Amino acid sequence: MxxxxxxxxxxxxxxxxxxxxxxxxxxxxxxxxxxxxxxxxxxxxxxxxxxxxxxxxxxxxxxxxxxxxxxxxxxxxxxxxxxxxxxxxxxxxxxxxxxxxxxxxxxxxxxxxxxxxxxxxxxxxxxxxxxxxxxxxxxxxxxxxxxxxxxxxxxxxxxxxxxxxxxxxxxxxxxxxxxxxxxxxxxxxxxxxxxxxxxISQDMPDPVARSIQAMLDHMHAVDERIERMCGTLRKLDASYRDGRLPELRDEDFADILADVDSCCPPVEEDTDETPRERDRYNG
Structure with a gap:
């Protein structure tokens, strides 16, 4: 006892x-x-x-x-x-x-x-x-x-x-x-x-923040690809005029991005590709 x-x-x-x-x-x-x-x-x-x-x-x-x-x-x-x-x-x-x-x-x-x-x-x-x-x-x-x-x-x-x-x-x-x-x-x-x-621990992942980070990454990739497509169309057809998209201001997303970065900091992928090689692959 x-x-x-x-x-x-x-x-x-x-x-x-x-x-x-x-x-x-x-x-x-x-x-x-x-x-x-x-x-x-x-x-x-x-x-x-x-x-x-x-x-x-x-x-x-x-x-x-x-x-x-x-x-x-x-x-x-x-x-x-x-x-x-x-x-x-x-x-x-x-x-x-x-x-x-x-x-x-x-x-x-x-x-x-x-x-x-x-x-x-x-x-x-x-x-x-x-x-x-x-x-x-x-x-x-x-x-x-x-x-x-x-x-x-x-x-x-x-x-x-x-x-x-x-x-x-x-x-x-x-x-x-x-x-x-x-x-x-x-x-x-x-x-x-x-x-x-x-x-809990300080670096424990937040599933909601991970989801938001994934969506933001995807939206950024889609936006870059659309920009390249519009640039190619302008070169092929001088009369092509793309409409202006609604402006997204950084201050509108400042709080969300700060929370996402604190919970899930971006991870840099290990790759030997140069920026030009990545552009060729993506475009």
């Missing part, structure tokens, strides 16, 4: 740089208090003392703002940062080294009995306000971005954002398989890529 308590406290120091000493963590972290009370209420639940278990859970909710059903299964080194508003349902299963931020819901979408809440694999990070709803699995090492609503299974190592949740980053299938079976490699990868608080 004391070893588990030490593990839970050390997990706070590992994942919260604001933690300063043992006494501060033990007395002032509601996520830790909710976890410790849950471990006791879960023990009562397994002993079929269900009313007493629910009473302990209700007291924990009143004390910490975190609601964990005593039937939920929680793994080792579980960490709830800030804690307020976290809800974990009865049939939820949480693996080892999982991190939840405030406002997270591990909920169900059915009133039927049986498995109706999600299963989180080892090392999952769920950002503030995210909702994971349904009896599916979020794979080991996955990240769920803040305020995402996830209703479908998430592969190991993937990053999910948005409403409904969309996968914006994946890892190699071989790496995903290793994440499931080799916890030491999972820890090494966590240290290599760093801990992403709230389930």
């Amino acid at each position: 004391f070893q588990r308590l030490r593990e839970d406290i050390n997990s706070v120091f590992t994942r919260d740089p604001a933690a300063r000493n043992f006494l501060e963590v033990l007395t002032n972290y509601p996520g830790l208090h909710a976890l410790l009370i849950h471990r006791f209420s879960h023990w009562l639940w397994r002993k079929n003392l269900k009313w007493l278990a629910r009473t302990c859970s209700t007291f924990s909710r009143w004390l910490t703002g975190v609601e964990i059903h005593p039937g939920a299964t929680i793994g080792r080194r579980f960490f709830i940062d800030h804690g307020m508003g976290v809800v974990i349902g009865e049939t939820a299963e949480v693996g080892d080294d999982v991190t939840l931020y405030q406002g997270v819901t591990l909920g169900g979408t059915s009133w039927n009995k049986g498995k109706r809440h999600p299963t989180l694999g080892d090392g999952v990070i769920v950002g503030a306000g995210a909702k994971i709803l349904g009896p599916f699995t979020v794979g080991a090492g996955a990240k769920v971005g803040s305020n995402a609503v996830v209703t479908k299974e998430v592969p190991a190592g993937a990053t999910v954002v948005g409403i409904p949740g969309k996968i914006v980053q994946r890892i190699d299938p071989d790496q995903a398989e290793e994440l499931e079976v080799d916890p030491t490699r999972r820890e090494a990868m966590r240290r290599k890529f760093g801990f992403d608080a709230y389930g």
Whole structure:
């Protein structure tokens, strides 16, 4: 029991740089208090003392703002940062080294009995306000971005954002398989890529910004080709007069372009072609 308590406290120091000493963590972290009370209420639940278990859970909710059903299964080194508003349902299963931020819901979408809440694999990070709803699995090492609503299974190592949740980053299938079976490699990868608080990273792609960038690139290419075609027509027929297109002012698109560039900076393609060779190919 004391070893588990030490593990839970050390997990706070590992994942919260604001933690300063043992006494501060033990007395002032509601996520830790909710976890410790849950471990006791879960023990009562397994002993079929269900009313007493629910009473302990209700007291924990009143004390910490975190609601964990005593039937939920929680793994080792579980960490709830800030804690307020976290809800974990009865049939939820949480693996080892999982991190939840405030406002997270591990909920169900059915009133039927049986498995109706999600299963989180080892090392999952769920950002503030995210909702994971349904009896599916979020794979080991996955990240769920803040305020995402996830209703479908998430592969190991993937990053999910948005409403409904969309996968914006994946890892190699071989790496995903290793994440499931080799916890030491999972820890090494966590240290290599760093801990992403709230389930996001600075260079995480925005799918909407990527779509806008692709459309702008396509419009630019079409505009250049039309200009070359009009130039050729003027050379062939001196009487040809092309109509003026409505003017597009840069200031009308300044805000959009700034957002796109910040989310998805343009990638220069590696090519050995000279500008003249590219013009010959395009024209």
